Amino acid sequence: MSSTVLITGVGRGLGRSAALHLARAGFDVIGTYRSSKAEAEALAEAVRALGRRAALLPLDVADASAFGDFVDDVRRVLEAEFGGARLQALVNNAGFGVHAPYATTSEADFDELVRVQFKAPYFLTQALLPLIADGGRVLNVSTGLARFTLPGYSAYAAAKGAVEVLTRYQALELGERGIRVNVVAPGAVATDFGGGVVRDVAAVNTHVAASTALGRVGQPDDIGAGIAAILSDGFGWANGTRIELSGGQSL
Numbered sequence: 167m168s169s170t171v172l173i174t175g176v177g178r179g180l181g182r183s184a185a186l187h188l189a190r191a192g193f194d195v196i197g198t199y200r201s202s203k204a205e206a207e208a209l210a211e212a213v214r215a216l217g218r219r220a221a222l223l224p225l226d227v228a229d230a231s232a233f234g235d236f237v238d239d240v241r242r243v244l245e246a247e248f249g250g251a252r253l254q255a256l257v258n259n260a261g262f263g264v265h266a267p268y269a270t271t272s273e274a275d276f277d278e279l280v281r282v283q284f285k286a287p288y289f290l291t292q293a294l295l296p297l298i299a300d301g302g303r304v305l306n307v308s309t310g311l312a313r314f315t316l317p318g319y320s321a322y323a324a325a326k327g328a329v330e331v332l333t334r335y336q337a338l339e340l341g342e343r344g345i346r347v348n349v350v351a352p353g354a355v356a357t358d359f360g361g362g363v364v365r366d367v368a369a370v371n372t373h374v375a376a377s378t379a380l381g382r383v384g385q386p387d388d389i390g391a392g393i394a395a396i397l398s399d400g401f402g403w404a405n406g407t408r409i410e411l412s413g414g415q416s417l
Contacts, residue, residue, distance in 0.1 A: 183390025353412025
């Protein structure tokens with residue numbers, strides 16, 4: 167029987183890479199997008215080219231009031247396009263970053279980060295529980311910045327730190343259904359995240375590479391492949407665990 171994964175934020179970057187690696191591993195993919203519909207549709211076509219089913223749904227994870235309708239949409243897609251399957255996996259990937267000194271971080275930016283990075287995985291996962299199969303998997307996405315520090319990321323990293331605590335509680339309380347919950351923490355990755363600073367600013371790229379044991383910055387496929395591995399059956403005894411994929415950054 168096919169496995170179905172729901173991934174938030176699949177249009178580009180880590181979400182796109184994760185979707186493709188999971189498709190290669192045998193997963194059908196339901197992906198969400200907020201504004202980049204064309205990019206998400208291109209991802210869906212790439213998944214279908216790998217022989218897997220794909221469906222796209224709009225979702226602004228900052229708006230928790232929309233989660234009930236979104237779950238109804240997922241249920242309809244599962245019945246109409248995926249043969250009535252349930253979700254075998256959920257990846258809470260959608261997010262954004264704010265780079266600002268602690269002394270000048272605004273309350274508005276802080277609140278938006280909490281809504282997207284913490285409140286969304288808390289309540290979206292809760293809303294989707296009836297659609298997640300017993301024995302399924304949930305993977306939250308954190309950041310290496312919850313372990314090491316770089317100036318300007320206090321609010322972003324703090325919200326992700328909350329996700330890491332949430333992961334342990336989810337793992338404990340969903341264990342009775344055999345649902346395992348883990349959190350992956352990427353290090354600096356060369357994507358358009360944060361305006362593409364790691365990818366496009368040579369000085370930042372060089373600094374990150376110099377502080378990483380493997381001597382380079384991460385690439386999206388480093389994370390996408392890792393996510394597919396974490397969601398595989400062979401990783402099934404990991405539960406409530408933080409897995410950092412940073413190449414050994416700031417050890």
